[in-house]
Amino acid sequence: MKQKKDMITMLLAGGQGSRLYVLTKEVAKPAVSFGGKYKIIDFPLSNCINSGIDTVGVLTQYRPLELNSYIGNGQPWDLDRMNGGVYILPPYATDKGSEWYKGTANAIYQNINFIDRYDPENVLILSGDHIYKMDYAKMLAFHKETGAAATIAVLDVSLEEASRFGIMNTQEDGTIYEFEEKPKHPKSTKASMGIYIFNWKKLRQHLIDDEANPASSNDFGKNIIPAMLDAGEKLMAYQFEGYWKDVGTIDSLWEANMDLLNPGSNLQLDSPDWKIYARSAAHPPHFVGENAEITESIISEGCEIDGKLWYSVLFSNVTVEQGADLNSAVVMSNTVIKKGATVKYAIIAEDAIIEEGAIVGDDPCNYADSSEWGIAVVGRGAIVKKGQIVRPKEMIEPDANR
């Protein structure tokens, strides 16, 4: 018999994140590395435990291996619990056949049994593709206070940006009267952050109804929210203020990493009252050699630096040899940047080798036409050979040898 929970979390982590291209060829988007030692999923998981939520179902589908082994028993997030804790929930087979998760709502539908075991009052639905710190307990208090059937976290965006988001049109008190997915002419700037609290009884019924509708694409934004509005349920918008970034594209992932170096960005990983936890191994401290020059950079344990670093983020065990020059680079674990190589405005994934004198990416100042410029990306385990050039915007496939 499971103990009744006030609220549990369902974390949608099955997406490919196809706009991250080579970075998500081999891992799901929530397992993409971020900020020197984290993965994207560390943010929602840490937010949960910091908000007092001790039961999290993680729904996986696309390339789950890395995610499964990373989450493990949940111990780094204090989610290894006797009652509750973290569960990986992949799609499964039944006597009626087997199905993939067809959409976000269908993924929850298929796990109704899991949620019912905890008999929660409310369910928090999250996605594993955003970088932000948020106290879900405050959102829950708002949800209870307003007596809403569903509460959706929203963020004020600029009017120009609004047509890229799902927009909530609300009355003055925050009651949602209309939801528009990527509107051409937005009426409001309240963008949905993909964070929902639902009254479980009500959501459960809507999921069952939605599943029975063959025309539905089984998606929260497209189907469940509009259906609830049609049914006259009370939906509230919960205003969030603070740092939040969808890291679904190469540019936004790079920007979010750079934001860590910008004190004005409001994204701090070291605040003692809201720690972000990660699974980490025991590497020795990073070593800085005789010839190193390091300015405004983030460096993780296990690195050996003897080159020049300017505004860069280095994950664990990265080697930067003498004479190598890094500027605004994000370099993931175990990568080696050899003598005299140059890496500028680029993301280099794990286990890559940039050989002597190779050049990856370039400074946007050198491009009069900004459409020719973009972040260069080198996939996992790829080798960029001696003297080769990887142009801005170019992407090198995982394990490529060029």
Add this chain to the structure above:
Amino acid sequence: MISKTMCILFSESYTATPNELAEERTLATVPFGGRYRLIDFVLSSLVAAKVSNIGILTKEHYGSLMDHLGSGKDWDLGRRNGGLKILTPFAKAETAATRDRSKIDALLSCRTYLEENAEEYVILADTNVVMNIDFRAMVEYHVEKDADITLLYQNRNNPTYNGMVVDCDRNGRVIDAFYSAGQTHETQSTLLKVFIFKKSLLLSLLDRAYTFGWADFDRDFITKNINKLNIFGYEHTGYCAVINTVADYYEASMELVNTQVRHELFESDIPILTRVKNSPPAVYGFNGKARNSLIADGCIIDGEVNNCIIFRDVEVKKGAVLNNCIIIQGSVIGENAQLNCVITDKNVTVQEGHVLSGYPTYPFVISKGETV
């Protein structure tokens, strides 16, 4: 054979007086190398050799040891069977007052622990030894030689050493074992305080020790038995630092900026495991400069750091200049402070503009939590 081997570690050295860094903690938990504690090295070697039944004998102020080790899971020693066991001092009315108990007394207090475990061999090791060692090979050597006791030694020329040295014959059998008075400039086979015993033999030696009131482990267990028992020496040829004094500590710490030493310690087949904490990566500010230094996660470097070991969560503020220093966890070095050959223990604050200096052979140590 290794599965038939258990281990007892000593959290104190019993012979040397504790140095300033071990005043409020065990010698085993003196912070070392930017994020480790001394015990991590021998413990990691044991784990790599799959010795998974390890008892740690404590003497006093072992709170830091319990904090550090926790359930042992960071060393993969949080086991249902075996794993890590902290053996707390056993105070009976008649022994309660004897604070300066010997190593033999300590072993007598854990006799039951030795007896109730089925392993045939037992490794006894001090924890203040910074090295990687292949315990599997050492145990195999012990079995192959049919030894009663195997002791680990290293040929060193160390004039300040005043521990036990041994002479071995061509087969490796120990033919002499005596205390070196120090000040000799010859290479000597110095003990690294790591022994393998047949457990039944250790128990019978403990009986004798109890009967005759023996108190000196090296002299009474080794030297007295040279002719009676098969005692073999096993040479350690890799890097090794034994840390007793602050000078030992400073010298060994500073050796870590030598890439060869660092790679031998940290990039061998034996990963050095330690308690995993959750600090974000280190951040360098606009004015940060570092050269030839080891810097741990959680640091904020906005000053200048040369030839230093900087532990976790240290802040070096703008304009501060640190040369040849060891700055332990959580310390803050204020703006424009200048430090040379200084060791700050945990959570020390050096206020802005202060100039402090020690000397390489006599570093200036600032105790835990102090504000200068």
